[in-house]
Amino acid sequence: MNLNLTRRRFIKGVIASGAAATTTGVWVAANGAARPAGAVERMIRININGQVRTVDVAPQETLASTLRYKLGLTGTKLGCNRGECGACTVLVDDVSTYACSVLTHSVKNGRIETVEGLESADGTLHPVQQAFVEELSPQCGYCTPGQIMAAVALLRENPNPTREEARQGLSGNICRCGSYDSYLDGVMRAAQIG
Amino acid sequence: MAYMHIGKDFVPPDVNGKVTGRIKYAEDYTREGMVYARLLTSPIPHARVVNIDASEALAMDGVFGLLTADDVYPDGEPQSTGLKVLTNEPTLVGEPILALAAIDEKTAETAISKISVTFERLPFVLDPLDSLAEGGPDAYNGGNTYVFRQGFASEKWSADQVASFRAGNEPTAEPQQTFAYGDLDAALAESAFVYESAFTTAGYPHQSMEPRSAMAYWENGKLYLHGTSQSLSALADGMASIVGVPQEDFVFINEATGGGFGQRARANSIPSMAIPAKLSQKINRPVMMRVTRDEETAIGGARQGFQGWIKCGFKADGTMAAADLYIISDNGGKGGGGDAYSAADCISILYQTEAVRFRGTSIGSNTGHRGAQRGPGQNQIAAIIAPILDKAAEELGIDRLKIRQINTPQNGDIGGASRTPFTSAYMPEALKMGAEQFNLEERMARSRKRNGSKVTGIGIGQGYHNAGRSGMDGIVRLTADGRLKVHNGVGNLGTYSYASTSRAAAEVLQMPWERVDIVTGRTDRNLPITSPQDGSNSIFTNTRTNYGAAMDLLGKMKEIAAMELGGDAADYDIGDERVFKAAAPSEGMTFAEIAQKGISLGGKFTGESDLPEELNDFTKISVSRLAGDSLMGIYHDAPHNNNPPGFTVTFTEIEMDVETGKYDIVDMVTIGDCGTVVHPQGLKNQLVGGAVWGIGLAGYERHLYDPQNGLPASTGYWQSKIPTMMDTPAKIKTGWVDLPDPENPVGARGIGEPAMGAVAAALASAISDSLEGHLFNAAPVTADMIINHVAGVTSEAVPLAQNNFRG
Missing domain, CATH: 1.10.150.120 ([2Fe-2S]-binding domain)
Incomplete structure (x- = not known):
């Protein structure tokens, strides 16, 4: 983690990049049934825990939703779903990131790590x-x-x-x-x- | 006593799942065909639902059905202040009115936006004293208070009586509830120092990390409910009746719980889990209901706030002769609690006060649901009383530690409203140990010393909670392969007591830990009934039941050995997973051989007959399902009489910045007296966790509401201001007395709740010390209040304000 990247700077950065998903406290729907005009490509390939996964991601979908509800990676928890608690923290290119407050599309080219990716294949804990x-x-x-x-x-x-x-x-x-x-x-x- | 397991650290079986993310909380489950429920909650603090028009929503594609209060309560809603599953009579913002199920959450949200609910707005009130004043609004439809077994009532004081109380004077109105012992007038007359003041403590939400999401489905006539709970079998027992399903047809699944702190102990404090159960029954599909942080804040419970008056008398030798309390406790929009009574009880116990009078009245407000929160009553008053003790010490010329030692509870003492003897009490030892570890004498020399804008404050605090129940059941089994199965109905909310209490059974049978399986996590694994896991009682209550069940099993094992090898059961001993003749250790049977023989014998050995008469019905169902396939130990724990206390003491040093009103906690030592230590790491976690909660109570946490519209302002973690890592010391030093309690077979008592009270008290004491002994008579003491004091601004916007900023 970059110690110079304070929590405040991080949140400000998220907001500035337009990546903040919701402040209403309502879980963003993961099905993406409604597709706004000019929407981004839905089927994307993302690198999660060293594996490239192909997943159907709605334009407004948060990384936490993709991980939990599309990929079954429920180790990433949602405590507040609005960037307050950090229970959904994952790493994007080694930077700790609130998965509830970043859109999956905005990090699709990044290297994403979740708690499920830390344990070795032989069961040795990180x-x-x-x-x-x-x-x-x-x-x-x-x-x-x-x-x-x-x-x-x-x-x-x-x-x-x-x-x-x-x-x-x-x-x-x-x-x-x-x-x-x-x-x-x-x-x-x-x-x-x- | 040399134990094999007790007092030793171990790796609880769920820890690996917690660090790998594999352990599942309710929302982590899915079920084929699962649909999603969303809630429509009340947007206003007090209303009556006049009409619900859901026709447009129900006509939408992907919408499966609706659940309203009329579905849940066809004969009308229960007339009480208790939290309801759904309601047409909301008394707080965020109370669930209806739930709608749809193919996905977005569709459900869209459909809910198309539902038209007509509300009749009713007067609302946020401050109990405003309701108490003649002509003031009532929080409930039938009044502003609820009298047990009598119903709603309206309690009113004259405007002068309320104004006098707000001005700091003793209330004069008749209270709802009282207790008293001793000659109060004589005790006050004998006192060399008398302190009298009004005081406030704030209510604030529990804010468990896991929202109370739940998923339910019905299969072959049985209800399967994935939920959250701090009391697995005790909560399941009550939840079956809320849903209206026979206990034998109800399976509650709860492998892990993301925090409880009192509000997930009993089914009636988390009835929202019945929503997916009822909705699933109605639409015949699995239903997942995810709960948001805002919803969790609204219905997730909150501590009762106090608007109180206290008068304490101290004799010249420092003895606390008298304590007189009058407390208005805030019942919120739903719920309530006995916090005020417990507060007075706590003073009586912690300071062995010679004469005590308590008067209390509970009044509703249209704010968050109230209920038990970690040390309900004891911990609020701990933060109020500690600075008063310091003031008495200063006025009487007595050392601040000494005045606590003079009044300390100890072995042989009695205490509280019921004048009940302690099972044991080692507070003097805890005070001595803490003072030594903190190096109190040297630190006292720094008390009130100023360095620039920083002033050092030294604080001492004490905490108490009664910490043990009885009357519960235990089940252990020895299977044909010689493994010990401990069936444990204690919930898994993070104390690891489901595991540590199981070690009492392993201890009895001298069983290697790796040969023990804890059977828990879902009720169809056939669990015994336990007490709700609240009140710091689990370690006392369930070591008794598991020990008792293991002793029953051991007796049967020796009986089988005697039948096979001759002699009497009393001639046999155990060791290395064998039962053998004490006089001829080579003659014996392995545990596996004993179990196999027991299974072939059946009857009382396998739970098919001779069950304890008093066994609870919940446990009888479990035993009947388990009977026949293993050697069983079954036990009903007879009630005990005395009070097993949990005690803590805390010493702290703070550095107060009088220019900002913020303070750093320089050092903190907290010591527990909880009998024999069963699980050192678990105890340390309770002490440091309680400390963080105490830091919140003393300095930060409070409910805030918009006075114009009654909307909650503290709906999340940051607005509630629960402590973060930066609000707490980098290291909290812990210790424990570790002396056995005679009424527990392994000597243990509970600790979780007093761990918070002592810290809140110590910080209140230290804050006062850093400000030349000023008493705020409030918890929390916020930075604003400190700055106002330093600046000489003494008037609050609204004296004794509740659920609001204090100016």
Whole structure:
């Protein structure tokens, strides 16, 4: 994660690019039955977790909708669907991104990673996942995939963060259970595991 | 005592699913032919539905049907303040009026936009005191309050009485509810320092991360409901009757829950899950109902706010002689709660007050649904009482730790309205441990020291909640392959208590953890009834049931061994998954052999006869389905009498910026007294999680409503201002006393709720300390309030305001 990319700058960037999907709190329909005039190409190929997937994406469809409802990648959670909580955090070209607040078409040329893509084929957990297990970082677990993706982004940018840097790196992810302390313990352990 | 499992960390079986994203929450499921429900909710705070015209919507392609309150309640809606499945009499913005099912959500939304609902607007009220004033609006159709077993009533004070209360004076009107013990007048007369003030605490929403989405379908006469719950079998028990389906035909599926905090403990606090169930029944298709954040905020529950008055008397030696409380509690548009009573009860217990009087009245407002939220009552008052203790210490010339030690509850004490003895109480040990770890003496030297615009504040807080129930059931089984199955009906909301309480059974049988299977996640796996997982009770309640069931199983195993190998059951011992003669360990049977023999014997060994007489009906259904194919241990837990308390203490240092009203938490140490520690990592999570909630209560969280139209302003995470990682310390230090409770077989008591109260109290104490001992008599104390105080602006826009900015 680029530590210079603050949450505020990120959101402003999303808004400036016209990628913000909805602020009404209503889930965007994933079927795309109505196609506005001049709509973009529907069948697109996107790189998700190292695999190129062909998927029918409506023009107004958010990345979170595509992942969850088209591709069955339900590890990406929707807590607010309006860019507040970070439960839907995924990586787009290594940058942690709220999947609820970006349109799939706007990132179709990017390299998208979700929590499902971290585990090795042989079942070995990613160091962040392993560290979160060892520290029992999750409580209810609903925000955990987002916390993990934010931590992965942080550690790629800064493999040995201080606790304060880790705190900044995960500050866009809310945990209502209040497990922040255990998530930070997990990030610091993950940095040790490497 | 040397335990094999108790007190040791382990990897709960669901953690892997949480870090890989594989574990499923209700909205993650799909079903062939599934259609989608959307809600039409009330746009106004108080109304009556006069007419619904859905003809255009129902004529649309892809629309399958509609569910209204008339479908759910053909004989009329229940006349109570409880949250309803759907309603024609909304009393808060966002209350569901109807649900419509369609091929997809977009079609459903479009169809809903074509439904014409005619509302009769009714007067609304946002502040209970405005309703209490003579001539003020009532939140409900039958009045402004609900009296148990009597119905709606209208409670009114004279304008002068309300104005006097708002001015900070003792209310004079007759309360709805009271308790008292001791001679209050004499105790106040004996007091060397008496503090009296009005106070407020804010209500605010639970905001669980997972919205209460649900999916339902019917198959072969059975209802399958994928939902969210913090109490798996206890919630299923109640939900079956809300939907109107026999318990044996209801399957509740709930592998994981994205947070609960009180509002997903019981079926009547989350009746919206009945909507997809009823709609699915009506249109004969699987129905998914996704709930938005706004909808979750409206019906997802909220803490009761207080508008109160308190008078405390302290003797010259620091003893809290008297506490007199009068509290108006905000019942919101739906629901209610016993927070005010619990608040007074908490003071009695935490400070062993010699004389207590409580007077309380609950009044509705057309705001969010109220109900139990983490430490309901105890945690609000913790933030109010801590600075009062500090003030008393200052006035009486007593050390701030010492005044808490003088009044501390301890073993042998009684407390509360019921004057019930504790099962055990180690608060003195917790205070001592916390003070040492925090290095209190050295830090006190920094108290109130100023560096530029920053002032150091030191705070001490205490938290309490009663933390254990009884009367529930346990089921464990030994299968033919010698594995132990622990059937556990505790919900999975993130405490891991479904797993940690199962370890009590493994402990009894000295079973390696990898040979234990926890059977949970859906009710057709045949679970015992448990208490709702609220009130910090799970660890106490369900270690008792699992331990008891395992003891029943162990007795049967030894009996079988004696039948096969001779002698009496008492001659046998266990170890290494064998039952053997204590005097001749080589003579024995493996657990698998014992199980196989038990299965062949049948009868009481396999749950087919001789069940405990008091076994709950829910459990009887499960046992009847399991009977015959394994060796079973079945147990009904007899009620216990005394109060198992959960206690916490917190010490904190803050750096207050008196120019901005913001403060940094420099350090925080929080110590739990919850008996024997069963699961250290789980306990640490409860302590740090409770701390984050305490930070929110003390400084940030509150309901806000537009006073003109009654529209909610705090409908999301940021508007509610729940704490983020940047609002909390980078490290919260935790510890625990770890002394056993005699009324629990493994010595355990609960902790989740007091973990919050102690932190809220410590922060309120520290804020006051950083401002020369000023008492705000409020929670939260926001940056605005601090700046106003520093600037000398003492008047609030509306004294004792609820659900509104405080000026």
